[in-house]
Amino acid sequence: MSETTTTDLYEVTMAMSYLREGMRAPATFSLFVRDLPPGRGFLVSAGLEPALDYLSRLRITADDVRDFARALHRPPQELAALLDLRFDGEVRAIPEGRIVGAQEPLLEVTAPLPQAQLVETYLLTQVCHQTAVASKAARCVLAARGRPLVDFSLRRTHGPGAGLQAARLGALVGFSGTSNVAAATRFGIPASGTMAHSYIETFPCEEDAFRAFARAHPGPLTFLVDTYDTEGGVAAAARVLAELGRGPGCAIRLDSGDLGALAHRARALLDGAGLEDVRIIASGGLDEYAIAALVRDRAPIDVFAVGTRVGVAADAPYLDAAYKLVEYDGRPVMKLSTAKVTAPARKQVFRRPGRTDVIGLYGEEPPDGGTPLLRTVMRGGRRTGPPDSLAAARARFEADLAGLPAAARRIQDPEAPAATVSPQLEALTADVRGRLEAAFATHPGTDARGR
Template sequence: MSSATTTDLYEVTMAMSYLREGMTGPATFSLFVRDMPPDRGFLVTAGLESSLDFLSGFRVGPEDVDAFASALHRPPGDLAPLLGMEFNGQVRAVPEGRIVLAGEPLLEVTASLPQAQLVETYVLNQVNHQTTIASKAARCVLAAAGHPVVDFSLRRTHGPQAGFQAARLSAMVGFAGTSNVAAATAEGLPAVGTMAHSYIEAFGTEEAAFHAFARSHPGPLTLLVDTYDTEEGVRVAARVLRNLDRASGSAIRLDSGDLGALALRARAILDAAGLPDVRIVASGGLDEYAVDDLVRSAPIDIYAVGTRVGVSADAPYLDSAYKMVEFDGRPVMKLSSAKATAPGQKQVFRCPGYADVIGLRDEQPPDDGVPLLETVMRNGRRTVERPTPRQSGERFAADLAGLPSEALRIRTPVAPRAVTSERLTELTGGVRRRIEDEVLAAAAGVAKP
């Protein structure tokens, strides 16, 4: 089976019906986030690159047809119309790393209706998860106020792929390194890591463990000091580093307890030992809220964040949607209460101060407005090169510099709100009236001319 089967069953049932009814005209689906998660002043768009990888390789093969048939309890012949389907549509999207707001399309897919429908689940999965993680990681960088932040999340993420994505995305928004060797190698990121408490326990004493570690690793050392008594562990680390003349570039790591109070005592011990350049690394249940508290009063040099960031513990999902906005040249919309959508292919115009405007694709930008959505795929093939984490990070940094200060707050941020253009508002009202008239006419048994 291929990744084409990574979809919800109802995507298959709808695609089959479309093909049976001859509904293969072009359809446009818009992916957006309805509302900001709690305590978020902005979102960092991500997941586009893996979505494009999926779309460019999308093809329904014989084994996929067999899987669909098995899931539907039908003969494979019934699913034969899907065989050989490839994605040959267009994607317009906001590039990865850019800051986006609620309601703004992150990407729009235009393809034959069965194609555009069948790829929905995978694309939503990628954009939803990765935008969630990138946005959480970006807040950690803000909270650290210039101190390096590194990724320790792999062992707690929801699978190896999620861990890889967390490492890549955290680097995109400014993390200094990752413990994930696979991601560091593939993405050209600095690999970081120290030792576990089991290492100390295996040697019996901290001093023996630290000396053994130093023999195996000739460069700067980071010594874990809280396996037994933390303050004594700092003293032992200081003695080893001083005696071996290995203080330059080295550090100690605190992983438990009251990190703020322990960092103050550790700093005093290191300074008294004549080791002012030995840094303090803190880890253990940290996220942007804990970092924001610590950075104000604790002499911590580097923050290692893991579990709570790798799964975005306080806001683990986005209220994202992938909705059809046009079919066969006809703008369409959903009218459901609290989930209504706006019709038509769209563009987002970034205006100074994040006074963003959501308009129609063919609109002229407002004064000082810059279009965000770019054509990134045509005829099922990429039209732009894959960016490096550094290139995406440069986009992020540029966007971050323009955000209002209230959106940057770690606690009780206020997110800017995009507005709709006059033309989009008029189209929405017109389509709504047309649909309501058609529904009324159908209910009355009258055919609409």
């Protein structure tokens, strides 16, 4: 499947019309989240790196033109103007790993209008999905309070590609490993895994299964102990580990039931067998809410393995995001639809330590010593520097998380800080709105230029 044709049909029809009308002047589109989902005090920007990869590769081939023509039921020659279209514009964006809020542009694209329009869908799919999953994973990091987390989401995500992204995003916000071998090798994430219940079931008893597994793997070993009776499974694992002298670095995994109560009982059994250094890993439908409850109840769980709920951002699986035109041919534009009003012109977001962010105009002076968040990451269709690293994104995330207000970090009922608008942007917005409303009042159906 071509990345180029991974778009909504109306992007193609609009691009064709722009080309026919000779509308190739620079246009700026802003991608932002209108409102944070319920239960979120912040978002973690993500998806920029894959988005830049896409823009760098974008080129409409003859095969793409034929696919567009088939979708439109038109002969390919009528779409010939699209052939060899490439992205040669500019992208300004907030780097991955930074914490962001509602209305703050995650990225802005400035390019000839047909190009800037055509890339809308792909950019939204990358940035929205990955920001949603990264934000969910980040809340698990907060809930775990320093305990390691491992990504187990691959089998429950919405396709292999989403699973690869989930593993990468977990690592971006601080997860210590993933079960996804492809992600481990591609991104340099430590691989982590144990065994399935089916493995245990193929042997006459749990002890036989554990011994066979130990013979095949030098360790450290992790035994899944809840196939039958959990306490019996823990006792069997303890006997095998003690017998083989394989305690240090090894673990047992609890995957079902009352994880808190079972962890307490398992800890007692392991300690009683002299295996104080054997860790307890918990999995099975965990997310930040379940993890927070287990930590609050002081469950002796050393590692949390999270999968389904985090890999699909179960309680907030989408973002109310938009990719809106804010400037065309040097003219600021805005949308006035009810509940979907947009602010005009190219923008910048300024971060001020201990204070709320300010959304202002691109090029204005930072207020109160604020630091601009959007950077120019692509110019002339090419990256302005080498691809970003997971380590750099993780460092940005950790720094931003440390500076986030306590109310926004809460797992239950968080309060998201609301960015303010600079006086310059406020004044421009009022001016553009006034001109639009005056034009509509005088000549309904015309634009601000009287057309």
